[in-house]
Amino acid sequence: MKKFVKASLVAAMLAAPVMADEQFGGIGVTIYQVPAGVFVAEVIPGGPASETKIKSGDVIVAVDGVSLKGKTIDFSKEQIRGQIDKPVELTYVSEGDTLSAVVRRTSMLVKDFNAEDVAAWYGDKDEFNAQELETFASGSETDKQLLAVLSRGSVVAGDAEKVSASNLNGVFVKKAEVVAPKVNSNKGVKSNGAVLKGFSRNSIAFTLKTAGTTVVKVSDPNGEVVATVRVDNAPAGFNSVAWNSENIPSGRYMVSIEQSFGISGKFAVLK
Missing domain, CATH: 2.60.40.3080 (Immunoglobulin-like)
Known part of the structure; x- marks a missing residue:
């Protein structure tokens, strides 16, 4: 893996393991470039791609019919990112089968977490568990929903016991509004038991x-x-x-x- 220039990608990608705040329309995956296309390293929990059958280890070979074979990671990034709320078709290879999935890009934010701020929140220590990091990150963007915390470009597992306070990013999406069925009635809604x-x-x-x-x-x-x-x-x-x-x-x-x-x-x- 060290032979590849790995680039984390959240709906398109983090161009380096640590980066400044960035907002864009994406699908919620981390990838790096391989000759056949882009290798899916991780699927961000709660992102658009997590609602499909795309999983870690799959290779995305085309986006809206545009081949990623032999391309650069920057080219692949430009194809996967795009207009928010616009559907995008992904062609990918999974366990030898060529499949396709349509996902709708969402507004995503990748936000740097400063090590000093994390330490100040929980006291003077260099390592934290995943739950502590999630608590800290959740309070940093009140109008957005936290999907995941990244450490050096990789998603921190929910059961991780020790995570360095440095080189951290949070992945956020706009908070989803709860949608209830529309009923033209002023008497309240009665369940029919269906x-x-x-x-x-x-x-x-x-x-x-x-x-x-x-x-x-x-x-x-x-x-x-x-x-x-x-x-x-x-x-x-x-x-x-x-x-x-x-x-x-x-x-x-x-x-x-x-x-x-x-x-x-x-x-x-x-x-």
Whole structure:
């Protein structure tokens, strides 16, 4: 690995193990360049890429059809980074299979942590455990959500007992707003007892406590309904409905199951 010039990448990349504060649109991975493309060293917990099947050890070979083979890390960085909220298609090789995934770039912030500030927070010592670092980092960006702490460009494991106070970065995203199903009523929302059982590209499965006409809605993180499926006279018990997800990017969605007398909702990940 020492033969490669490793560059940490958070949705695109940290150009060096330690860097100044930087904000950009990215997908949440750390990488370094190899001849075939970019090697995924780590997937940042909670980032857009973590909602796909991309994992450590995979190699991203193309971005939106643009090959990364034989390119530089700077070129790969430019392809992976981009406009916030814009979907991007990644072609990658995993265990010999060539696969693809669509992710939506999010606004990410990589922030340096000064060793003196960390020490001042917890007293005069050079090493900390992961929990102490997470506590310190979480309080440094009140309007953002902490995804991970990096030490020399690598994600600090949650069970790490000793971490140096120097060369630290925090990876943040904008705090997500909780999206609730929209209901045109001034009387409050009554649950209908429905339970989401499955959410895939081809079908949505759920159980109903009471039979009746049912409307299933899929809403994006902004609360906008991206798909609606109506089931007339749905029976009590298990139901499975087909839906069209062809133009819907991977990500986290609210799936609401509505009947005339009540509504149930649950967040689910579309891969």
